Amino acid sequence: MEPQTKRWKGSVCDADSWVAYPVLSDKQSQDVELIEAFAAPIVDKKETSRLLRELSGLYPLNGLQHIKRVRAVREKGSPHPLEVLVCLVSDAPDLKAVSIDSLLPSGGVRRGGLGEPFVVKVPARPALTRPQFELASKHWPTSFHEDKQVTVALRGELFSPLQKARMHTYMTAALTAARAATELGMEAVGAAVVDPATERIVAVGHDCRGDHPLHHAVMVCIDLVAQSQGGGCYSFDRYPACRFTPPTPDTSQSAAGVAASSQPYICTGYDLYVTREPCVMCAMALVHSRIGRVFYGTSSADGAVGTKYKIHSQKDLNHRFEVYKGVLGKQCEALNGPGSHIKREIDN
Amino acid sequence: MGTEEGRKESFYPSDEEIEKWMSSAFDMAKDALQSGEVPVGCLLVYDHEVVGKGRNEVNETKNATRHAEMVALDQLLDWCRRGSLDVSSVCERAALYVTVEPCIMCAAALRLLNIPAVVYGCRNERFGGCGSVLDVSSADLPETGTTFKCVSGHRAEEAVEMLKTFYKQENPNAPKTKTRKD
Numbered sequence: 001m002e003p004q005t006k007r008w009k010g011s012v013c014d015a016d017s018w019v020a021y022p023v024l025s026d027k028q029s030q031d032v033e034l035i036e037a038f039a040a041p042i043v044d045k046k047e048t049s050r051l052l053r054e055l056s057g058l059y060p061l062n063g064l065q066h067i068k069r070v071r072a073v074r075e076k077g078s079p080h081p082l083e084v085l086v087c088l089v090s091d092a093p094d095l096k097a098v099s100i101d102s103l104l105p106s107g108g109v110r111r112g113g114l115g116e117p118f119v120v121k122v123p124a125r126p127a128l129t130r131p132q133f134e135l136a137s138k139h140w141p142t143s144f145h146e147d148k149q150v151t152v153a154l155r156g157e158l159f160s161p162l163q164k165a166r167m168h169t170y171m172t173a174a175l176t177a178a179r180a181a182t183e184l185g186m187e188a189v190g191a192a193v194v195d196p197a198t199e200r201i202v203a204v205g206h207d208c209r210g211d212h213p214l215h216h217a218v219m220v221c222i223d224l225v226a227q228s229q230g231g232g233c234y235s236f237d238r239y240p241a242c243r244f245t246p247p248t249p250d251t252s253q254s255a256a257g258v259a260a261s262s263q264p265y266i267c268t269g270y271d272l273y274v275t276r277e278p279c280v281m282c283a284m285a286l287v288h289s290r291i292g293r294v295f296y297g298t299s300s301a302d303g304a305v306g307t308k309y310k311i312h313s314q315k316d317l318n319h320r321f322e323v324y325k326g327v328l329g330k331q332c333e334a335l336n337g338p339g340s341h342i343k344r345e346i347d348n
Numbered sequence: 349m350g351t352e353e354g355r356k357e358s359f360y361p362s363d364e365e366i367e368k369w370m371s372s373a374f375d376m377a378k379d380a381l382q383s384g385e386v387p388v389g390c391l392l393v394y395d396h397e398v399v400g401k402g403r404n405e406v407n408e409t410k411n412a413t414r415h416a417e418m419v420a421l422d423q424l425l426d427w428c429r430r431g432s433l434d435v436s437s438v439c440e441r442a443a444l445y446v447t448v449e450p451c452i453m454c455a456a457a458l459r460l461l462n463i464p465a466v467v468y469g470c471r472n473e474r475f476g477g478c479g480s481v482l483d484v485s486s487a488d489l490p491e492t493g494t495t496f497k498c499v500s501g502h503r504a505e506e507a508v509e510m511l512k513t514f515y516k517q518e519n520p521n522a523p524k525t526k527t528r529k530d
Contacts, residue, residue: 212425213435214418214457223411231410266412280484280492281460284453284477288412302491304456309482311452316481318474 015164018330019156020295023306023323025313028128028150032135034121036089040100040114041080042070047113051084054109059087066126068141085140086117129154153324167295170194170273171328173204177217178275178335180241181206188335191217191274193225193267196292202228202270203244208236218274218282222267222289229264267291275332277303277325283311286321293322297332361443361499366467369393369445370502376403376416377447377510383408387510390416390446392424392463394438400424417446417454421461439463447507449500452477455484459493467499469507
């Protein structure tokens with residue numbers, strides 16, 4: 001298989017009209033939180049290693065392992081080349097008259113080589129993404145264990161043109177189902193479940209709320225996948241645009257590292273393409289179904305994988321999955337318009 | 349029409365009602381356990397009548413959304429259809445009795461159908477949607493039906509014990525997890 005980050009040249013297709021961006025967890029997307037600390041200039045560079053050793057004994061800065069204790073002073077003509085973090089403001093013994101002596105009480109640290117302290121702001125938490133790292137570094141240097149896939153995904157460059165062409169096909173199937181739902185007077189939402197290992201569409205479904213108030217497109221698809229595995233509990237035979245493909249055991253022996261003997265188990269390893277962001281019920285149904293990844297076109301007001309919640313990255317839940325939004329975003333957005341055939345003039 | 353009174357009644361079920369309906373819900377949960385399903389059982393009660401009952405049937409249907417509540421809601425919809433009753437006016441005056449706190453999915457489904465009251469046994473630390481993991485029951489979600497009230501704690505220890513019994517067994521349908529080599 002191609003590495004996901006491999007760039008492809010040429011091959012212009014419709015898939016160039018959209019970009020899929022990752023929907024990251026709150027921790028990954030939140031602003032950089034800062035806390036105040038006292039730093040002091042190291043006036044005698046030779047004392048640096050001793051100061052570091054003694055300071056980390058006196059003020060270990062627990063929970064701030066990502067913070068680099070010493071920073072180089074960038075401004076030219078500075079009288080001192082290095083600055084060191086002494087302690088957090090909250091750790092300082094006396095805030096009324098702060099001097100280097102008051103911060104370094106009897107013994108422990110010899111103050112030789114240190115200048116007078118001043119207040120700086122340092123990042124309270126390790127950076128999880130490159131944008132967070134770049135913001136954090138403006139305040140104080142930190143270490144950063146980069147997740148390269150996240151960095152590439154945030155640039156919108158995770159998927160190769162070939163992968164995007166396939167994603168385009170899958171979302172087009174979901175869009176076609178959504179239009180079929182509109183014809184039936186249902187909500188214009190469609191979805192497709194794909195097995196990325198075999199590149200096969202396992203199920204396509206659309207909103208069937210006219211029959212059953214909980215038959216959102218995702219719920220319909222989940223039952224169609226169950227039907228493809230010999231289970232399921234509804235019949236969608238009346239709706240030709242809701243369909244599933246039973247697994248074909250012969251072709252599953254192909255490459256992609258899939259053991260031929262392994263039976264599909266609910267939605268494990270499958271991808272879902274859905275025209276709009278799933279609601280709370282559907283998002284949690286996808287957690288229960290152990291979906292692999294979710295791709296959606298456009299956000300929804302009570303959406304639960306980005307807008308109101310990020311159930312795919314929810315702490316305490318036993319299954320997490322990646323979510324990308326923006327696949328055929330304009331076409332998906334147009335489904336919500338009054339008269340879905342009219343192209344909407346206003347974006348966002 | 350006395351709808352105000354009806355709503356009040358469903359918000360505050362009497363101890364007697366709780367005892368009676370929860371006892372049936374526990375019977376459903378026991379049935380689930382004996383069938384190798386997660387032991388959760390529930391009843392939907394409207395106007396002193398059971399209009400839906402369910403227990404978990406995930407393994408049986410290979411559909412991970414077949415929780416007791418979803419099964420019972422399907423029965424309520426069928427009951428309305430058979431009696432040519434308006435679904436929303438029935439749901440607005442129905443109460444759910446369930447052995448375990450509804451999960452996030454079921455809590456959202458209950459909201460979408462405007463069920464106003466839920467009586468449950470124990471908390472659901474893994475998936476709970478009425479405060480344990482998320483509080484979907486009272487969250488500000490204008491496009492997701494209406495909020496509902498919860499009464500919790502009835503026979504909670506018993507409900508927990510049943511879950512523990514289930515999770516001690518191995519789920520025969522789950523794929524085998526690889527054993528770590530180190």
